[in-house]
Amino acid sequence: MKKMEKKYIPLAQFFETCTQGTFTLTYEEIQNIMGHELPNAAYLNVSWWKKTKAPSTHFFAWINCDYYVTNVTLGHSVTFSCAEQDVVSDDKPQSTYITRPIEANDARAYINLQEELFAQSPFGYYTPQERNLTVQQVRKTIADWRKDKTSTILICIYNGQFAGYTMLLGNTASRTKHIANVRIAIHNDFQQKGLATVLLKEAEKWARTNGISRLEASVTITNTIAHHLFDKLNYSKEGTRTQAIKIDEQFVDEVLYSKIF
Incomplete structure (x- = not known):
């Protein structure tokens, strides 16, 4: 796994256990998983979620598990999809x-x-x-x-x-x-x-x-x-x-x- 900031490691562990094709997490749920607050940029810019280039590293939490951000409602929720899974959409992850x-x-x-x-x-x-x-x-x-x-x-x-x-x-x-x-x-x-x-x-x-x-x-x-x-x-x-x-x-x-x- 590529290196990322320590605070995103629990989020990476969460995605490692996911088996669902597409699901949505609220900002609060993401912060609950991390145990840390998201940066201001995550509230202000859709690009923070969709970028996949250095020097940022936060996106490795989901990219390393083949998940990608498909939709962002700023300040509220983020939808993730996995390229490797059959696309079965749900509002929430299942048993993760x-x-x-x-x-x-x-x-x-x-x-x-x-x-x-x-x-x-x-x-x-x-x-x-x-x-x-x-x-x-x-x-x-x-x-x-x-x-x-x-x-x-x-x-x-x-x-x-x-x-x-x-x-x-x-x-x-x-x-x-x-x-x-x-x-x-x-x-x-x-x-x-x-x-x-x-x-x-x-x-x-x-x-x-x-x-x-x-x-x-x-x-x-x-x-x-x-x-x-x-x-x-x-x-x-x-x-x-x-x-x-x-x-x-x-x-x-x-x-x-x-x-x-």
């Missing part, structure tokens, strides 16, 4: 997703996603509006985690939408730096697509790369879907935390899982 580390520009979308997940899930620790995170707080946390390399958030973008994430919470103490707690959440609109499995496997890759050899997870005893996920990926049950969480005025136990690499 990527996972990537969270970026500072994702802070607002991440907060919104969390609030929706808090409202949907009966198993989480927080209720809606309880955390009151700010964009500045999230951006600072991202910056701190990148320095420590013990914690991270991996975002899943499905057809240009924020679908879910996995969070790895590590330790800075030298004797426990090899351990991280893993949490996974998938939006209801993107359930039963295998994304939780994808995110957990990506979390394991990140852990290995960053010197973490033990992952831990706490799962409420009633969360059968999560139990199936951790069992499927060969996590071990280590015990039960009695009355670990209180949901609707009822105490609920948690099962402790772990995996050692």
Whole structure:
């Protein structure tokens, strides 16, 4: 693959997984995939999208996968077509997703996603509006985690939408730096697509790369879907935390899982 600016690499990964002949992405969806804002030229000039000459490199994200820009509605959407595929047109790509580390520009979308997940899930620790995170707080946390390399958030973008994430919470103490707690959440609109499995496997890759050899997870005893996920990926049950969480005025136990690499 020809070199391009780092911020366009997630977009290139997205096109690598596309199998559809023709589809349209909004500007917001493209920026969701990238984790970065598009430059002003992308809003002002159709030529920015259709150029294929140096010194620009952004177009390699789709050209290297044999996709070409066929239509641009400035500031709104871009239509891509693949010369190698039978031309089957649709408004959206089909079942195309990527996972990537969270970026500072994702802070607002991440907060919104969390609030929706808090409202949907009966198993989480927080209720809606309880955390009151700010964009500045999230951006600072991202910056701190990148320095420590013990914690991270991996975002899943499905057809240009924020679908879910996995969070790895590590330790800075030298004797426990090899351990991280893993949490996974998938939006209801993107359930039963295998994304939780994808995110957990990506979390394991990140852990290995960053010197973490033990992952831990706490799962409420009633969360059968999560139990199936951790069992499927060969996590071990280590015990039960009695009355670990209180949901609707009822105490609920948690099962402790772990995996050692």
